[in-house]
Every structure is written in structure tokens, then in C-alpha cells.
Amino acid sequence: MARILVPLKRVPDFEGRLALSAGQRSIECSGLRWIMNPFDEIALEGALRLRETRGGVEEIVALSAGGVECAQQLRTALAMGADRAVLVRCESELDSYLTAEIIAAVYKQARYDMVIAGKQAVDTDANQTGQILAAILGVPLAPFASAVSVDERWSSAEVTCEVDSGWETLRIALPAVITVDLRLNEPRYPSLPGMISAKMKPLQEVPLNALGIEYGVRVRTRSMQLAGKQRKRIKVETVKSLAHVIREVLARQEH
Amino acid sequence: MILVFIEHSGPEVALWSRSVISAALEAKSAHGYRRAAGLLVGGKNAVLAAREASYYGLDQVYYIDTVQTASHPACVDAAVLRQVCLRLGVMLLLAGASSRAKSFMPRTAHMLGAGMVSEAVAFLPDGAFRRMMYAGSAYAEVEVLTKIKAATIQQSAFAAAPKLDAGCEVCCLDEACPAPLQEEIIACSSADDGRPELRDARVVVSGGRAFSNAGEFAAHVGALADCLGAAVGASRSAVDAGCAPNSAQVGQTGKVVSPDLYVALGISGAIQHLAGMHGAKTVVAVNSDPAAPVFEESDYYLVGDVCSVVPELCRELKSI
């Protein structure tokens, strides 16, 4: 029977309302709504569907690292259908490397057949954790998945990965790390019975040092600034003048 | 020294790799490295592309021509690059933000004990990097705390390195391909539509959810693109609706483009889409909603129905 580990991150839903904190080192968090990173939600849905369609899944474990508030997103994962959750407590900023080390440490506590994660977190946009994790564990990697199929014995997988020129299908042996792209699936909403049973499912808290990991990042954010390009915002009234504008812009660039 | 992973298609250096070479030359002076070299990995075309790459201002170009298949899995690059970095004593490893580099760079960086910056846009004089976060809404200054460092480069932030009259030395490395392979490519598509590469294109015409199917999308977005010699892009919604292939998606989680002209047709202007078009010099938008957020991010905009505007626009453009 297979075990699947789904790491997930709590991220702000910041659409259009980003402000910086007083020290300019991070964003201002008050007043923001917090959600499960959308890509991680897709990864979890991918794991649930493998259980429903392929079968042979013993356990789907959701994992998050951060403050106590991350329990909220883990409860959502349990409500969607994960069997248990692990919260690795760490109050300091994590980078992709340390996040991958944490996932690797939890992975080593049980025998997992697959780690399936989002390809990037929509706050830091780094797109590194899954790749680093594969390197730490020394297992195959299938990044940016838009389709995943697993053989009956859970010994190998075929994963269609999005690449610049279209797609390529990788065959990998399991255990492996898969990171998912937007088009793998559309995640379900937690059902009411799901939300009720989530309260009963185990959510285990583990301090970082209990995993034998010392705090140590490789990349540190020291300051932030809001970006914004001022565009001209000139309204054009007719298609004819739009054509002229386009011709002028292109002629200017040729010089 | 700095090593740039240079990508090539056939015997030609990818345009985005020339932006990475520019970035390397900037890093060389801003961060104080003595040398900047390039590396190409491939089959028989590697040497041809390496010769071309030698003309863009690097101090040396290396190539490996024993990695036979055109589309070898990224685990090969990860392992080969690690070996080369150790052998040459590389302290800063750079690559573009292609899907391939995104796949192998964090792995290689980890194997070297290096911290990595994703999609750097600048090298600060004190050794830090600048990059974007939150779908392009914020810049962050980041420090890499490891001795060996790695970064992918946001192509839109660096102009392609110009070709010089003289080239540098080109040298073959005999690194062996690792075995056994962890990943095997068993099938792939090539979505070549005969138009310019989206990331490299000087003009991009993108379509959004205003188009209800692939036929309508092609008849408008495709037609205007061909009229302007442009690449075709799409919003996520247009891709989800089957109007355009995944590889055409522009945005936070799609491709970041940096054309002279970006034309947005029937796109609302969600922050995730804007993240992919920040680098455009001029933005033109057409939308039927006078309050469409995309207008805020446009230089020129027209309120109108794309289905009538685009055919007329094509006619006008041809008549000028």
C-alpha cells in the first residue's frame, strides 16, 4: 500500500492589495486573507484522485511548516480528504532549501512512495523546493505535471510535464517527487462531512529541532519594495488611430 | 569564476541565453568575479552553437558534445553541470528561466551546497540580488549566504548581449553523461506554430477569455499576430478554455515576455497575467469593458468588441 506526502504552504490572498510592513522586510500581513497555496491545493487533489482512481493508497499525509496558524490550511487539507497532518513549527523565515530539508526529514520518518507538491508558492514565486527535495532524497523528479498516472504496484509513474515548447512525458521509478502545474485538475471544495471529520483526524505538531534540523537558510530576503510601472494610459477612440499608434510604436523600435 | 549555462536550439544560441550572458557580464563587474565563462551541453550542434556563443563577450566558452539526444532529461544537465562546476571551480552559476533550467538549476545548486536566487533582475554592488515576488507586485533584495551561489535570470531585465567582432576561446570538455538516468523522456510534443518564440518575440499579441473557442481565437489573435509578425500569447482563462496551448500562457505561472509591443485582446488584467507582461516596452489593450483593470497597465487602449475591432485593425494595418 502506498503513502503520499503532500507539502503545502499558507500564503496570503493578496490580489491588488499588497502593502509593506514597517521594516520593509516583508509584506504587511494584517487584513489579508490566508489560503492554501493554489498549486498545493492542486497537488493534494492529485493525490486524492490517485487514491480514487488508481487505488492502493494507504495514507495521504499533509505537511506544512511555519507558525501555529498553518493548522488552518492543514485542517482544510484534512477536510478535502487527507488522512493526517503534520505541522513543523518554525517561527522564522524559511527559504526553499530549508523547506526542502524539513520535507525530507518528515519523508524519512515513514516509507513514502510519492511526494506531490505545487510547482511554486504564489507569494515568493521561487519554484525551487520540489527540485531541491528530489536532490536531497536522491530520487527522480517530474516537475510541472499536467497529468500523472501510476502503475498498479506503485513502482513507477508516467508524468506529463509542461515545458516551454509544449509537453514531455517522463517515466520515473517511485518513490519520486512530482511538482504540479495549473492544469493537472480542478481541486474540490471540502464537503460538510469532510469538514466535520477533519476535526477528528490527527494533526501532529513537531518542533523543528525535533527533526534534527538546525535553523539555517541559504537565501535571505533583506528588504522589499513595491513595484509598479507607470504606463501612459492614453485612450484611443478609433481603430484607425489604434493602427497608427501601433505602426508608430514599431517604427520607433526599429531605430 | 562565473559559469553561464547556455541553451541552444540546433546550431544557434537561444536569444534568452544571450540575456543571461549580459547578466553574467554585469555580475562580473558588480559582484567582482575575475572571469565569466559559458557552457553548452548537447550533441553535434553544441560545438557550432559554442562558436557563436564565443562572440558575446565571455572570457571562455566550453561545450560538451557527448550528450546525444536532443531532448535529454534535465537530470542529465543537473549532474553534468555539477561535475563541471566542481572541476572549474565555479563560484556563481547562472542560467535562463526556461522550463529546463527551472527543473535542473535548484538540483544542481543543492548538489553544490549553493543557495539559489530565482529569476534575478539585478546584481547589487554589495553582492546581493534583486528579484520579484508576489506576481511581480514587489521587488525583494536577497542575500545568498553560501560561498557558491546560483541564480536563474529574468530575461526581460537584461538586453541580449550584442555580437562582437572577435570571439573568445572555445574548448571541449569530456564530462561523461551520468548513468543510470533517473528520468526517461518517453514522448514529447513540439508546439511550433511557425511564429517567433514567445519569450524572445519583439511583438506579442495575446488573447483572453473574450474568445470562446480555438477557432475564434485563431481568427483574431492569430490573424493580428501574423499581420504584425508577432508571437501568440494567451491568458490562463483562454488556455483553460482550449483556445491556445499551455505553452502560450503569459503570466506569473506561465511565460514572462519582454517585447517592444504587447497587445492584449479581451484580457481583464488580473495580477497573475500582468506579472508576465511587466517587461513590455509598450502595452496596447482592447477590451469591451470601459473599467477593465488592464487599461491601468496600458500605454494605449481602445474600448470595443475585439471581434469587430481586430478584423478592422488588420485591414487598417495592411493599408498603412
Ligand SMILES: Cc1cc2nc3c(=O)[nH]c(=O)nc-3n(C[C@H](O)[C@H](O)[C@H](O)COP(=O)(O)OP(=O)(O)OC[C@H]3O[C@@H](n4cnc5c(N)ncnc54)[C@H](O)[C@@H]3O)c2cc1C
Ligand atoms: C495560482 C494562479 C496562477 C495564475 N497564473 C496565471 C498566469 O500565469 N497567467 C494568466 O493569464 N492568468 C493566471 N491566473 C488567472 C488569473 O487570475 C485570471 O483568472 C486570468 O488571467 C483571467 O483571464 P482573462 O483576462 O482572459 O479572463 P477574464 O478575467 O474572464 O476577462 C475577460 C475579459 O475580456 C473582456 N471581454 C469579454 N468579451 C469581450 C469582447 N467581445 N471584446 C472585448 N473584450 C471582451 C471582458 O471585459 C474581460 O475584461 C492564475 C490564477 C491563479 C489562481
